[in-house]
Amino acid sequence: MPERTVVVASSTGLHARPAKIFVQAAGKQGVPVRIRAGEGKPVPANSMLAVLALGAKHGTEVTIEAEGPGADEALDSLAELLARDLDAEENSRG
Amino acid sequence: MAETLSGLGVSPGRAAGRVCRMAGPPELPAPSPVTDTDAELSLALDALRATASELAARAEKAPDADAKAILEAQSFIADDPGLHESVETSVRAGRNAAHAVDEACAHHRRALLEAGGYFAERAADLDDIRNRAVAAVLGLPLPGVPDPGHPFVLVAGDLSPADTVNLDPGSVLALVTEKGGPTSHTAILARARGLPAVVACRGADDIGEGTWVSVDGQLGEVEVGIGEEAAVAVQRRAEDERRRKATSRGPGRTSDGHPIKLLLNVGSAADLAPMGHAPSAEGAEGFEAEGVGLFRTEFLFLDRREEPAYEEQVAAYAAVFRATPGGHVVVRTLDAGTDKPLPFLGLAEETNPALGIRGLRVSRVRPEVLDTQLDAIAEAARATGAEPWVMAPMVTTVAEAADFAARARARGIARVGGMIEVPAAALRAGRLLEELDFLSIGTNDLSQYTFASDRQHGELADLLDPWQAALLQLIADCAAAGQAAGKPVGVCGEAAADPLLATVLVGLGVTSLSMSAPGVPAVRESLAAHSLERCRENARLALATDDPGEARKMIASDR
Numbered sequence: 221m222p223e224r225t226v227v228v229a230s231s232t233g234l235h236a237r238p239a240k241i242f243v244q245a246a247g248k249q250g251v252p253v254r255i256r257a258g259e260g261k262p263v264p265a266n267s268m269l270a271v272l273a274l275g276a277k278h279g280t281e282v283t284i285e286a287e288g289p290g291a292d293e294a295l296d297s298l299a300e301l302l303a304r305d306l307d308a309e310e311n312s313r314g
Numbered sequence: 315m316a317e318t319l320s321g322l323g324v325s326p327g328r329a330a331g332r333v334c335r336m337a338g339p340p341e342l343p344a345p346s347p348v349t350d351t352d353a354e355l356s357l358a359l360d361a362l363r364a365t366a367s368e369l370a371a372r373a374e375k376a377p378d379a380d381a382k383a384i385l386e387a388q389s390f391i392a393d394d395p396g397l398h399e400s401v402e403t404s405v406r407a408g409r410n411a412a413h414a415v416d417e418a419c420a421h422h423r424r425a426l427l428e429a430g431g432y433f434a435e436r437a438a439d440l441d442d443i444r445n446r447a448v449a450a451v452l453g454l455p456l457p458g459v460p461d462p463g464h465p466f467v468l469v470a471g472d473l474s475p476a477d478t479v480n481l482d483p484g485s486v487l488a489l490v491t492e493k494g495g496p497t498s499h500t501a502i503l504a505r506a507r508g509l510p511a512v513v514a515c516r517g518a519d520d521i522g523e524g525t526w527v528s529v530d531g532q533l534g535e536v537e538v539g540i541g542e543e544a545a546v547a548v549q550r551r552a553e554d555e556r557r558r559k560a561t562s563r564g565p566g567r568t569s570d571g572h573p574i575k576l577l578l579n580v581g582s583a584a585d586l587a588p589m590g591h592a593p594s595a596e597g598a599e600g601f602e603a604e605g606v607g608l609f610r611t612e613f614l615f616l617d618r619r620e621e622p623a624y625e626e627q628v629a630a631y632a633a634v635f636r637a638t639p640g641g642h643v644v645v646r647t648l649d650a651g652t653d654k655p656l657p658f659l660g661l662a663e664e665t666n667p668a669l670g671i672r673g674l675r676v677s678r679v680r681p682e683v684l685d686t687q688l689d690a691i692a693e694a695a696r697a698t699g700a701e702p703w704v705m706a707p708m709v710t711t712v713a714e715a716a717d718f719a720a721r722a723r724a725r726g727i728a729r730v731g732g733m734i735e736v737p738a739a740a741l742r743a744g745r746l747l748e749e750l751d752f753l754s755i756g757t758n759d760l761s762q763y764t765f766a767s768d769r770q771h772g773e774l775a776d777l778l779d780p781w782q783a784a785l786l787q788l789i790a791d792c793a794a795a796g797q798a799a800g801k802p803v804g805v806c807g808e809a810a811a812d813p814l815l816a817t818v819l820v821g822l823g824v825t826s827l828s829m830s831a832p833g834v835p836a837v838r839e840s841l842a843a844h845s846l847e848r849c850r851e852n853a854r855l856a857l858a859t860d861d862p863g864e865a866r867k868m869i870a871s872d873r
Binding site for chain 1: 387390391394395396397399422425426428429430431432433436440619
């Protein structure tokens, strides 16, 4: 199954606004995406509660996976999102 | 027939109107067998969706960005596919809709708590969603502040921060709660908004919806079952009073001209600006206070996983110094500990945080945090030309005071003081003043430690009444030590905002009173109506009276 492993770049981790942006983006993909932290159990990436419960902080390694048509594109765009510091982008916008 | 209920008056003022009750969390009925699984599932999911839309609608109307973000996140969670999936699993396992919602929320709540840290803080969101969705399933009134479309007196068991986020000061006339104490969230909110409030009011739970009541937030009395006409008269008088106070100006003094500095408790420069406006030079002047008596610096540190940088601290302190006309600012260094956790401090969990590493004691384990803060305060003072007074929270011994004073003075800070919150310090006030230039009495913590009563404990609210003679005795001793040394002793706890108690404090020899801004006009007016001799008489009376309620009534009726 296609997957990508990324280090969470947002300074608050997958929490608050960064978590919301990621979960909303995951929900808009054409394929179901799952996410796990380290060797943990994969959970649906479109569930805020599941994503928060990963406890993924800044620097935590997470893996996202998906299968089916468009899976690779979906994973690429979500991996790109995780690798950005979404908190900093918020701050720079004031 | 009107009946009078008594509680603790925690925010002065009078108001009257019809009662609206806030529904408590819904209770789960006994489990019932499910016959139509699909119908039960739609009932549960519809309730969650309705909860999500209602929260989204409240977010739209939220008064500020923080409240909006909290409500939006809650709405998002109520719509969470993971939550809906758990509800489905529960229904398929034979639970009815109410129990399935409860079980699903409990499941995710546990998962968040296990994730720990700031992830665990979201667990409270699930409680709110659970209560709303379960009420929706059962057809019960939604928990939360009601919106009857007319002004009302809000009656509740107790109020949580979430309940009060959307509290509309235009429609809520007064607050009455069955539980809560003088330092409960309800009390603090009421004082901040200038709403009359009575807490720990036995019998409040039995006041019927729509009953006309009048509330006296000074005496702690609620008159139940008055007529509409009487209510209108009370409201008219309260309105006149408010108008008169809004025009009150000038420094604090007794009727015979004895000066008492009236100061503000603030967390940042924003608190010095008129509501909703940018900080400006006329900030504190708008409230007609004579400076800042308590600048709580921990507000800068909250929610931070890393210590705010030196430069950021300098900028934040300088902003407060600039926003304060005349520049009189009393800065309290970081007051944190395991009861007010700051993640970056990395303090260990304690079984009894109120008695652990907090206040100045944090400096035992992280001395560099205080040193950086003192450096930043000194630099902000140099940059702005201000001469801040700097004090440490939770000073306990003379040695601690001496150490703090040495560190502050080494950086050029001229006026160094300490907070009196621990009885040990109050008992040694005279010796402390040999090391320090001033004292400021934090009555909330001093009550808690003197009466061995948790500030949040509703059952013990009467022990935390600031009119308790033992508390007043400790204040009297500190004030006397101050007079002997010729050094200022102020009060910066919530007790300072009680207009009647203010006369007692002045009579005890206190030299300044610091409070949140809405409290200033009523205190100024009360002092202006009493001579210093009268204040001393009130102080003698209060010290001699064992029962705090009786002391309050005697002095009130004597006015």
